[in-house]
Amino acid sequence: MNSVLLVSDQNGVRTLTMNRPDKLNAANDELLLGLTQALQDAETDPSVRVIVLTGEGRGFCAGQDLGDVAGRDTTFTEHLNHTYNPLIRTLRGLSKPVITAVNGIAAGAGASLALAGDIRLWSESAKFIQIFSNIALIPDSGSTWMLPRLVGYHRAFELMAFAERVDAEQALALGLCEHIFSDGSFRQDVQAYAERLAQRPAHALTLTKQALNAALTQSLSASLDLEAELQQQAGDHPEHREGVSAFREKRAANFVNLENRLV
Numbered sequence: 155m156n157s158v159l160l161v162s163d164q165n166g167v168r169t170l171t172m173n174r175p176d177k178l179n180a181a182n183d184e185l186l187l188g189l190t191q192a193l194q195d196a197e198t199d200p201s202v203r204v205i206v207l208t209g210e211g212r213g214f215c216a217g218q219d220l221g222d223v224a225g226r227d228t229t230f231t232e233h234l235n236h237t238y239n240p241l242i243r244t245l246r247g248l249s250k251p252v253i254t255a256v257n258g259i260a261a262g263a264g265a266s267l268a269l270a271g272d273i274r275l276w277s278e279s280a281k282f283i284q285i286f287s288n289i290a291l292i293p294d295s296g297s298t299w300m301l302p303r304l305v306g307y308h309r310a311f312e313l314m315a316f317a318e319r320v321d322a323e324q325a326l327a328l329g330l331c332e333h334i335f336s337d338g339s340f341r342q343d344v345q346a347y348a349e350r351l352a353q354r355p356a357h358a359l360t361l362t363k364q365a366l367n368a369a370l371t372q373s374l375s376a377s378l379d380l381e382a383e384l385q386q387q388a389g390d391h392p393e394h395r396e397g398v399s400a401f402r403e404k405r406a407a408n409f410v411n412l413e414n415r416l417v
């Protein structure tokens with residue numbers, strides 16, 4: 155059977171590949187619910203240190219499968235609450251770093267997904283379209299929250315109103331992605347980047363995510379308090395001892411399987 159979601163593991167990196175290439179990986183319920191479950195599975199699997207989300211073929215994800223909407227017996231609100239919203243909440247709530255590897259066109263809710271990673275890596279031919287207004291819907295799956303925080307209210311509104319096509323160079327300039335890799339070596343470059351991230355101190359990165367996410371909605375004073383609390387948790391962790399020992403011994407720190415090596 156041809157699965158709508160492919161799952162593979164390599165060197166601490168779990169790659170989830172949306173696999174409906176004939177439809178540019180447009181999302182049906184099977185894909186949305188399966189992806190949410192796969193993210194939860196990755197979170198609880200101790201062998202996974204970094205998660206990569208990408209698409210098969212020339213698309214990353216073209217948003218909602220419009221072929222599925224006609225015969226649907228749920229309202230838009232029910233559908234979002236059942237599928238996209240749990241997916242975005244799960245993705246953004248993961249303690250592990252998520253890389254969205256945008257291999258091709260990201261449209262509609264697919265553009266929201268592209269933004270939702272902790273790190274966004276794009277291929278040189280990837281495109282981003284807040285396409286919802288072309289079918290007279292509003293941006294969803296977190297785009298109204300994420301995009302204005304990245305580009306400001308006014309640019310976000312313009313991108314949404316005209317369903318403007320954003321290419322990789324523009325995306326880099328706008329802060330929608332961190333790096334652009336060549337089309338020809340995209341998968342290998344993403345894997346190499348993800349493996350480098352997987353070598354970093356996982357516990358400290360989890361706490362860093364927690365502090366950054368809280369900072370998006372709280373005061374400086376509240377962030378200072380949270381930093382003081384989380385820094386204690388980081389400082390008490392074996393990763394910190396390994397980092398300091400490595401510095402003193404003038405060697406590279408090894409944060410992987412630390413607990414196993416200490417017992």
Ligand code: T3D
Binds near residue numbers: 219230259
């Ligand atoms: O609960 C709810 O339902 C609300 C949630 C909404 C979330 C949303 O995401 S709303 C937005 C839905 N998405 C779209 O409106 C995008 C529709 N697609 C397009 O406008 C274009 O396909 C693209 C601009 C993304 C890419 O254009 P292009 O020229 O590169 O490719 P294409 O030829 O249009 O698409 C290739 C195939 O994929 C084609 O199939 P065919 O003709 O070869 O058999 C096309 O129909 C199919 N496809 C692309 N996007 C979708 C799709 N099929 C179903 N649903 C799609 N979204």
